[in-house]
Amino acid sequence: MRAVVIRDFGVEPELADLPVPEPGAGEIRVRMRAAGMNPFDWKVIDGALKGVVEHPFPVVMGSDGAGEVEAVGAGVEAFSVGDRVFGQFMKVALGRGSYAEQVLAPADGKLAPMPEGLSFETAAALPTASVTAYQAVEAAALEPGAIFLVNGASGGVGQSAVQLAAAAGAHVVATGPSDLADHLRDLGAAEVVDFTRGPTAEQVRTAHPDGIDAVLDLVSGPGDADPIVGLLRPGGVALSTNGALDPEALQARGLRGTNFYSDATPEALGAVAALAAGGRLRITVDSSVTLAEVPEAVARARAGHARGKTVIRL
Numbered sequence: 105m106r107a108v109v110i111r112d113f114g115v116e117p118e119l120a121d122l123p124v125p126e127p128g129a130g131e132i133r134v135r136m137r138a139a140g141m142n143p144f145d146w147k148v149i150d151g152a153l154k155g156v157v158e159h160p161f162p163v164v165m166g167s168d169g170a171g172e173v174e175a176v177g178a179g180v181e182a183f184s185v186g187d188r189v190f191g192q193f194m195k196v197a198l199g200r201g202s203y204a205e206q207v208l209a210p211a212d213g214k215l216a217p218m219p220e221g222l223s224f225e226t227a228a229a230l231p232t233a234s235v236t237a238y239q240a241v242e243a244a245a246l247e248p249g250a251i252f253l254v255n256g257a258s259g260g261v262g263q264s265a266v267q268l269a270a271a272a273g274a275h276v277v278a279t280g281p282s283d284l285a286d287h288l289r290d291l292g293a294a295e296v297v298d299f300t301r302g303p304t305a306e307q308v309r310t311a312h313p314d315g316i317d318a319v320l321d322l323v324s325g326p327g328d329a330d331p332i333v334g335l336l337r338p339g340g341v342a343l344s345t346n347g348a349l350d351p352e353a354l355q356a357r358g359l360r361g362t363n364f365y366s367d368a369t370p371e372a373l374g375a376v377a378a379l380a381a382g383g384r385l386r387i388t389v390d391s392s393v394t395l396a397e398v399p400e401a402v403a404r405a406r407a408g409h410a411r412g413k414t415v416i417r418l
């Protein structure tokens with residue numbers, strides 16, 4: 105079966121032919137139909153998990169995907185052959201990832217059944233980005249009318265967060281380049297800040313001199329978040345997906361700060377899938393590529409300026 109693998113840290117991904125894996129006890133094998141790309145997929149190439157887990161090269165790339173169960177191991181009751189499933193498949197220590205025609209996964213892992221009406225492409229785009237947005241918006245506990253900044257709204261997590269926060273009644277301030285402004289308003293943003301025209305924090309402060317209630321920061325890294333966090337009113341909430349915050353220091357300033365890590369539980373996957381299948385969460389697929397086109401697509405995605413998710417057709 106064909107897969108996109110990395111053979112070392114820091115190298116280009118490449119197409120490979122690997123043996124079809126056999127499911128062990130408690131595992132299923134999924135014939136993947138689509139895989140979704142996320143920044144963490146290439147952070148792994150750069151060594152994000154180096155020293156944390158073994159990398160038995162070649163390691164298949166990718167986390168998110170959707171497909172059909174084609175074999176089940178002993179003791180599996182939750183899934184049967186033919187079920188449509190989606191979720192997160194990355195297990196670097198076992199060399200497993202979703203950019204492959206066939207992938208093994210534990211039946212009790214980060215997987216859920218696909219509801220009727222959800223395409224494989226959309227399902228593959230959901231597990232990391234939309235679950236993160238869903239859980240982050242829940243963690244922000246937004247009051248109706250709360251001013252909520254999504255810093256990085258033009259990306260995969262951000263576009264879902266804008267929709268979910270607007271549905272929760274927040275006044276959403278979204279960052280994005282000018283050509284995405286109409287799209288972000290259509291998704292529910294009340295205001296769009298063009299981060300390419302000047303610092304986001306200055307633009308938001310001008311529009312909201314009394315401060316904002318909450319921010320989901322998808323952009324700042326450690327040590328970078330002060331200008332964005334400085335926009336918060338006393339009692340405000342900051343969430344970072346990139347470990348940018350010092351929660352104790354924020355607490356001393358009367359703010360709640362959380363370095364947020366999503367958890368693609370079957371329940372969270374089911375919730376975002378139901379929203380997407382019901383048309384209440386829209387996923388923009390910017391680019392749909394074949395396995396052979398993945399190395400080029402990874403290079404393009406690394407360079408930025410995507411306008412939605414990249415999905416791999418399998």
Ligand SMILES: NC(=O)c1ccc[n+]([C@@H]2O[C@H](COP(=O)([O-])OP(=O)(O)OC[C@H]3O[C@@H](n4cnc5c(N)ncnc54)[C@H](OP(=O)(O)O)[C@@H]3O)[C@@H](O)[C@H]2O)c1
Pocket residue numbers: 142143144232233236255256257258259260261262279280281299304322323344345346364365366407408409410
């Ligand atoms: N902790 C977790 O559990 C978790 C989960 C999911 C994601 N993440 C992380 O969260 C981040 C966002 O993920 P994603 O999937 O949404 O990534 P993405 O699809 O690449 O989106 C990032 C977006 O941020 C925009 N951007 C870049 N610089 C910006 C700036 N200075 N101001 C405002 N926007 C800016 C990018 O626009 P341009 O490309 O046009 O510059 C892009 O649209 C990534 O670092 C990812 O690894 C963490």
